[in-house]
Amino acid sequence: MLAGRVDEVAPRLLGARIASWVDTSPVALRVVEVEAYGGEDDPASHACRGATGRNLAMFAEPGTAYVYFSYGVHWCLNVTVGPAGRAGAVLLRAGEVVTGIEVARDRRTPPSGRPPRDRDLARGPGRLTQALGVSRVHDGTDLLDGGSVVRLTLPDVAVAEYLCGPRVGINRAADRPWRFWLPDEPAVSAYRGGTGTRGERSER
């Protein structure tokens, strides 16, 4: 199910479970927001100009973790999609903590600061990786292998309904509605784009 077109696969990851056992502490999230990124056909993708050292995992087997460093500050976690050799990935943008909330809270509490509200623990791609304890070392992990430190469990059934709209924080191909999220979920990240365009209702 991860082998198809990235913009068709992405919404099917809504409701999936992403779990980590970093430092032996389990934390699990229910995925509530994702974005699709393609290959040469997608000007906004890291893989738009072919393979490089950083984006190599985007060309790997579907279900591989692609982790990259963003804005000199944050790590972001993608699930590789599409046949091996062809670039494609789904960025996990936000999740709801369902297991290990104390550990997630610890990781997200700044030194000498207060913990964020529960709904903000994994609200946004940088916060999501921080809550899970995911970083560079997890780049290339097989997320479908039950022995991996970071694992993805696909939904048993596709969600009944989701919304879609433009991807956040990109300049090119801004017209593609390749951001997908669940309705009425407090953990969905705030839209930070400039236009205020709203997502449209979809079926399934």
Added chain:
DNA sequence: CGTGCGATTATCT
């Protein structure tokens, strides 16, 4: 509550 801006660094040109 919404908008604006600076931080910080791996990666690529």
Added chain:
DNA sequence: GATAATCGCACGC
């Protein structure tokens, strides 16, 4: 040397 798939805080309404 420029850029970036972000975040948190400051400020104004």
